[in-house]
Amino acid sequence: MVLDCVIIGGGPAGLNAALVLGRARRKVVIVDDGQPRNRVTHESHGYLTRDRIKPAEFRKIAYEEVLRYPSVQHIVALANKVERLDNGHFRIELQDGHQLIARKLLITAGIKEVLSSIQGVTDCYGKSLFNCPFCDGWELRDQPLAVIGADSRIMHLSKMVHTWSEDVIIFTNGASVLEPEQQSELQDKGIEVITTPIAKLQHDEGKLQQVVLLDGRSIERSGGFVVPQFVPKATFHDTLGYDLNEHGYIQVDSMGRTSVDGLYSAGDSAFNGPSQLIRAAAEGSLSGAMIHGALMEEDWSRHPTAQ
Numbered sequence: 096m097v098l099d100c101v102i103i104g105g106g107p108a109g110l111n112a113a114l115v116l117g118r119a120r121r122k123v124v125i126v127d128d129g130q131p132r133n134r135v136t137h138e139s140h141g142y143l144t145r146d147r148i149k150p151a152e153f154r155k156i157a158y159e160e161v162l163r164y165p166s167v168q169h170i171v172a173l174a175n176k177v178e179r180l181d182n183g184h185f186r187i188e189l190q191d192g193h194q195l196i197a198r199k200l201l202i203t204a205g206i207k208e209v210l211s212s213i214q215g216v217t218d219c220y221g222k223s224l225f226n227c228p229f230c231d232g233w234e235l236r237d238q239p240l241a242v243i244g245a246d247s248r249i250m251h252l253s254k255m256v257h258t259w260s261e262d263v264i265i266f267t268n269g270a271s272v273l274e275p276e277q278q279s280e281l282q283d284k285g286i287e288v289i290t291t292p293i294a295k296l297q298h299d300e301g302k303l304q305q306v307v308l309l310d311g312r313s314i315e316r317s318g319g320f321v322v323p324q325f326v327p328k329a330t331f332h333d334t335l336g337y338d339l340n341e342h343g344y345i346q347v348d349s350m351g352r353t354s355v356d357g358l359y360s361a362g363d364s365a366f367n368g369p370s371q372l373i374r375a376a377a378e379g380s381l382s383g384a385m386i387h388g389a390l391m392e393e394d395w396s397r398h399p400t401a402q
């Protein structure tokens with residue numbers, strides 16, 4: 096059977112697209128391997144009507160809503176190979192060798208963060224260390240915070256974090272990444288910059304307590320932000336050849352269309368910052384509508400109305 100659309104990635108972007116397509120009676124399969132990006136955190140913030148919801152609860156509600164529509168199917172699997180066929184359809188191969196053929200493909204596989212190897216960072220990430228102040232700044236307001244990062248993005252992040260707490264210390268872990276003017280700006284705001292390499296983060300089940308430096312000092316902090324590297328969770332660039340945006344993710348137009356005919360992307364996969372659940376869901380919704388519109392036009396011209 097040729098499906099109308101396969102969606103690789105069932106996070107908010109993919110699921111909202113599936114909701115639109117299911118309501119439009121499209122035959123859709125969501126392929127998802129169950130590894131959402133925010134699974135490390137206990138609460139999600141900033142999604143109107145769902146502020147402070149647990150990520151697992153959000154996902155449960157979303158799947159219940161989407162799978163009410165009988166033409167939508169969910170396969171728990173990893174999609175590991177994708178190609179575009181000569182007739183414009185897409186062949187999606189799952190890890191177990193199972194294949195799906197679809198007229199349209201939506202990639203909403205998200206991104207993943209590559210965290211610093213400093214001991215304790217992974218344990219604290221999602222519990223007391225985060226990457227996005229819009230997501231978690233409110234919960235850390237007025238606390239003694241660390242901003243940890245070894246590249247130039249640390250300046251912007253620290254300015255941002257300072258709006259939630261004035262007690263901020265920057266840790267560059269041995270890197271010299273701040274210009275002299277930036278250092279004096281930070282000094283004016285009372286933000287200390289510590290360049291000494293970090294030995295480890297002392298924490299209690301992920302709750303940051305101290306940043307322990309290699310010179311033996313321990314600085315008390317109860318939470319903070321890090322500057323991870325972000326990479327696409329799945330990349331099908333080699334076989335599909337879509338254009339990439341300036342951040343290295345899938346380039347889309349304002350409607351979620353990629354440079355490859357019939358291929359769409361939304362959410363973190365087409366990341367161009369800031370990365371948020373509600374934004375991913377909104378982009379997914381738009382892509383779903385665009386995919387339905389494209390399918391409708393194709394079918395309209397293929398099957399003229401009987402006279």
Ligand SMILES: Cc1cc2nc3c(=O)[nH]c(=O)nc-3n(C[C@H](O)[C@H](O)[C@H](O)COP(=O)(O)OP(=O)(O)OC[C@H]3O[C@@H](n4cnc5c(N)ncnc54)[C@H](O)[C@@H]3O)c2cc1C
Pocket residue numbers: 103104105106107108109126127128129130131132133135136138139140141142172173174175203204205206220221225226230231328329361362363364370371372373375
């Ligand atoms: C610690 C942390 C806290 C956050 N807090 C918030 C917050 O409070 N508020 C907020 O708005 N945002 C928050 N975010 C950001 C938010 O999680 C993302 O912006 C959002 O999840 C993006 O949605 P998405 O649908 O694009 O991708 P995702 O939610 O990452 O979903 C992608 C899905 O695709 C699946 N997948 C990937 N590759 C494949 C493949 N090859 N085959 C099958 N399935 C695949 C994944 O397993 C995943 O289920 C947080 C992120 C992190 C890391």
